[in-house]
């Protein structure tokens with residue numbers, strides 16, 4: 001994976017003209033990943049996927065790593081305020 005920072009880079013000349021996700025035009029900075037096909041994400045999709053796609057990728061990778069050690073385990077993301085409330089003993093305690 002490469003982050004294209006400049007139109008002067010060799011990778012920029014090899015990258016397609018459009019984003020894989022939204023088909024919008026690509027201009028630096030954008031992501032260009034050339035592994036078993038091409039994945040290019042424009043700056044708008046990078047901004048929009050920062051909390052969604054990237055968080056899902058991090059969670060999926062953590063689950064894969066965990067299950068390589070403990071096949072019957074998994075990880076679930078939790079809403080932080082709910083997790084803290086449950087840690088403190090539920091709705092009745094503060």
Ligand SMILES: [Zn+2]
Pocket residue numbers: 019020021022023024041042043044045046
């Ligand atoms: Zn895009």
